[in-house]
Amino acid sequence: MFESLGNKLQDILDRVGKERQLTEAQVKAAMREIRMALLEADVNFGVAKDFVARVSEKAVGQSVEGSLTAGQTVVKLVHDELIETLGGKTIQPELKTEGNVWFMVGLQGAGKTTSTGKLAAHYKSKGRRVLLVAADTQRPAARDQLEVLAKQVGVPVLKVADGESPAETKRRVDDHLKTDFRDLVIVDTAGRLQIDEALMDQLADLQRVMQPTESLLVVDAMTGQEALNVAQTFDQRVNVTGLIITKMDGDARGGAALSARSVTGKPIYFAGTSEKIAGLDAFHPDRVAGRILGMGDVLGLIERAQQADLKAMEVKKPGDFDLEDLLLQLRQIRKMGPLGDLLKLIPGMSRALPEGFNIDEAQLQRIDAMISSMTVKERRNPKIIDGRRRKRIAAGSGHSVQDINKLLKMHEQMKDMMKMLQRMSGPGAKGMKPP
Ligand code: GDP
Numbered sequence: 001m002f003e004s005l006g007n008k009l010q011d012i013l014d015r016v017g018k019e020r021q022l023t024e025a026q027v028k029a030a031m032r033e034i035r036m037a038l039l040e041a042d043v044n045f046g047v048a049k050d051f052v053a054r055v056s057e058k059a060v061g062q063s064v065e066g067s068l069t070a071g072q073t074v075v076k077l078v079h080d081e082l083i084e085t086l087g088g089k090t091i092q093p094e095l096k097t098e099g100n101v102w103f104m105v106g107l108q109g110a111g112k113t114t115s116t117g118k119l120a121a122h123y124k125s126k127g128r129r130v131l132l133v134a135a136d137t138q139r140p141a142a143r144d145q146l147e148v149l150a151k152q153v154g155v156p157v158l159k160v161a162d163g164e165s166p167a168e169t170k171r172r173v174d175d176h177l178k179t180d181f182r183d184l185v186i187v188d189t190a191g192r193l194q195i196d197e198a199l200m201d202q203l204a205d206l207q208r209v210m211q212p213t214e215s216l217l218v219v220d221a222m223t224g225q226e227a228l229n230v231a232q233t234f235d236q237r238v239n240v241t242g243l244i245i246t247k248m249d250g251d252a253r254g255g256a257a258l259s260a261r262s263v264t265g266k267p268i269y270f271a272g273t274s275e276k277i278a279g280l281d282a283f284h285p286d287r288v289a290g291r292i293l294g295m296g297d298v299l300g301l302i303e304r305a306q307q308a309d310l311k312a313m314e315v316k317k318p319g320d321f322d323l324e325d326l327l328l329q330l331r332q333i334r335k336m337g338p339l340g341d342l343l344k345l346i347p348g349m350s351r352a353l354p355e356g357f358n359i360d361e362a363q364l365q366r367i368d369a370m371i372s373s374m375t376v377k378e379r380r381n382p383k384i385i386d387g388r389r390r391k392r393i394a395a396g397s398g399h400s401v402q403d404i405n406k407l408l409k410m411h412e413q414m415k416d417m418m419k420m421l422q423r424m425s426g427p428g429a430k431g432m433k434p435p
Contacts, residue, residue, distance in 0.1 A: 005168045006159075010040070013229060021129065024060050024061075027059045027060050027074070027148065028056070028058075028065070029057070029435065030074050031052045031055065031056050034052055034078060035048050035049065035051075036051045036057070038051065038052070038255075038258075041291065041295070042224030042255030042256070043255040043258050043259055044225055044228040044259040044262075044263070045261065046144060046228075046229075047258060047259045047262040049224045049226065050256065050262070050392060051081065051085060051258075051262075053354055054081055055074075055077050055078055055081045056365045058081070059073075059074060062077070062118065067415075075355065079289055079391075080257075081287035082285075082288075083285045083286050083289040084285075085258060085262055086257065086259065086261055086268065086285035086288055086289060087145065087261055087283070087285045088256065089285065089286075090282050090283060090284050090285070091242075091267040092269055092282060093214050093216075093241075093242055093269055095123075095128070096183075096213070097183065098125055098181075098216075099183070099348070100183060100184045100185065100213050101185045101187065101210055101211065101212045101213050101214075102119070102168060102184065102185070102186045102212060102213065102214045102215075102216055103187050103189055103191050103206075103207060103210075103212040103215040103216065103238075103320065104116050104119075104186065104187065104189060104218060105203060105215055105216065105217050105218070105234055105238060105240070106191060106217055106230070106234070107191060107192050107193065107194065107220070107223075107230055108138065108139050108191030108192055108193050108217035109150060109191070109220065110191070110218045110219060110220045110223075110246060111151070111218055111244075111246035111247065111272055112142075112218045112271070113136060113139075113142050113145050113146050114149075114246070114275065115186050115195055115216075115218050115244050115246060115272055115280065116132060116146060116186050116188040116271055117132075117146065117149030117152070117277055118270075118272070118277055118278075118280035118332055119151070119186055119270075119340060120132055120150065120153045120155050120186060120278065120279070121153045121277045121278070121280075122280055123152060123153055123184055126153065127382070128184045129181060129182045129311055130153075130155045130184045130185075130186060131156055131157075131158065131173070131176060131177070131180075131182035131184070131185045131186070132146055132149075132150050132155055132156070132157040132158070132168055132185075132186055132187075132188065133157070133160065133171065133173060133185060133186070133187040133188065134146040134147065134157055134158065134160060134188055135160050135168070135187050135188060135189050135190065135206065136188050136189060136190050136191055137159040137160060137163075137164075137190050138190035138191050138192065138199065139191050142188065142191070143159050143160070144425075146159075146188050149277070150365070153277065153361055154183075154275060155173060155177075156176070156180065158173060158176055160170060160172075166205050166206040166209035167206070167209055169206065169209075169210070170209050170210050171206055173185060173210070176433050180283045187206075187210065187212065189203055189206065190203065190391065192199060192271060193397075195230070195233045196234070200233075200238070202237065202310050203237070203238055204237060204238055207238055214242060215239060215240050215241050215242075216236055216240070216241065216242050216244055217230075217231060217234050217235070217240040217243050217244070217260070217264075217266075218243070218244045218246060218247055218268070218280050219244070219245050219246070219256055219257075219260045220245075220247055220256065221245050221246060221247045221248050221249055221250065221256045221257060221272075221307075222247050222256070223256055224255045224256055224259075225255060225259070227255065227256035227257075227259045227260045227405065228259040228260065228262075228263050230260075230264050231260040231264050232257070232263050232264070235263075235264045235266070239388050240264055240266050241266060242266050242267050242268070242269045243260055243261065243264065243266055243268045243269065244269060244271075244272065245257045245260070245268055245270075245271050245272065245283065246269070246271075246272030247272055248271040248273050249272075249273045249274050249279070260355040262371070262390070267283075267287075268283040269282070269283060269284060270283055271283045271288075273326060309316050320382050321414065321415050321418055322379055323374065323378070323379040323380075323382050323383065323411055324371075324373050324376070324379040324380060324383070326367075326371065326411055326414065327367075327371040327379070330364055330367060330368060331368065334388065366399065366403070367407060368399065369397040369399070370394075370397045370399055370403065370407050372397065373392075373393045373396035373397035374393055375403075378393075382408055384410060385404075387401075390404045390405065
């Protein structure tokens with residue numbers, strides 16, 4: 001998500017230029033554009049205005065730091081403020097040793113039931129004893145859906161009956177806990193299609209009776225502007241304690257997370273990243289801010305590489321990036337899953353790749369074949385690959401000389417890009433380094 005906003009900000013800040021000093025006029029122009037970009041990314045107007053005001057205040061009169069350019073200084077300020085607005089650091093809900101009761105609240109379709117299942121799996125894996133309560137009597141299939149998820153995760157579920165009173169629900173939960181000790185009860189409450197007073201009253205009643213220790217508002221990242229109203233209303237009515245932003249894997253724009261967090265001031269605990277049970281991550285404001293600025297989810301990339309135990313993915317000095325490294329990386333990448341997804345995690349890639357870009361498996365195999373037909377000397381020093389060698393490699397790998405030319409050109413471009421990225425995140429640009 002957030003790519004559109006990232007691109008936009010990057011374009012604007014390229015224009016701020018390389019001057020050493022930030023003038024008021026420059027800051028004003030950049031901020032106007034940033035506000036526009038935020039609005040286009042579906043950030044609520046008031047939130048965007050406040051955000052820009054805060055950055056402006058810090059930017060005017062700010063001397064350009066160290067070896068940063070004026071443009072980079074603004075990026076750093078925007079980046080830092082984005083992190084701050086998104087909550088600063090990663091925060092997780094507090095858990096007592098027992099008696100934890102969490103309410104899942106939100107609009108219908110936001111991903112409440114799915115997130116309930118995900119939380120159950122997450123906390124079960126941490127050794128918690130979870131009980132799920134299917135209290136979404138509003139959406140017809142919700143209770144059955146939760147039952148299926150509970151089975152999948154391996155936790156018990158208690159289904160609330162139509163028309164059951166809050167007192168009755170509480171009694172049933174208490175009864176269950178007497179015979180089957182559980183330290184975390186997660187209640188999937190009735191979803192609303194839109195803000196609905198009667199249903200909100202019902203939810204408030206259930207809350208009064210059950211006294212949840214957390215009320216987690218589930219917000220769909222795709223809802224943009226609407227996220228602010230939803231978050232505000234739920235917070236006023238049922239005192240939200242934390243947020244879960246779902247569908248962060250979609251191509252939603254950045255607005256929802258920023259707006260919901262800003263208006264409630266409540267921490268975003270988790271991000272939903274797929275429809276699957278495992279698709280729940282702790283929310284990392286620094287990573288998301290990096291993505292907003294188009295710097296890529298570098299930590300996400302490293303984590304995936306570590307998961308796959310891929311020491312070879314360690315980036316070398318860009319000047320040393322030879323064809324052997326390219327081959328090694330391509331082979332590792334092929335093991336790591338859908339290439340399009342992965343490439344988007346590389347800093348700058350989301351900007352460099354054309355819309356709808358995808359390298360297919362066959363193409364990777366072709367590149368592999370071409371590099372495999374080179375001698376070690378050629379791979380380490382592609383400069384020596386002259387016309388004669390190109391012909392030999394082409395024949396050896398079953399390709400045309402033109403294909404070899406294209407590959408060598410691509411390698412040169414990748415090398416240039418890596419150099420550029422290193423300059424951007426090098427020691428002189430401390431604040432710009434991905435977190
Ligand atoms: P509820 O009405 O709030 O309980 O919504 P559901 O849990 O039924 O979710 C609505 C739809 O969103 C379902 O199709 C889910 O599979 C999907 N969904 C929920 N969370 C995510 C997520 O993080 N990523 C994606 N891609 N889909 C999600």
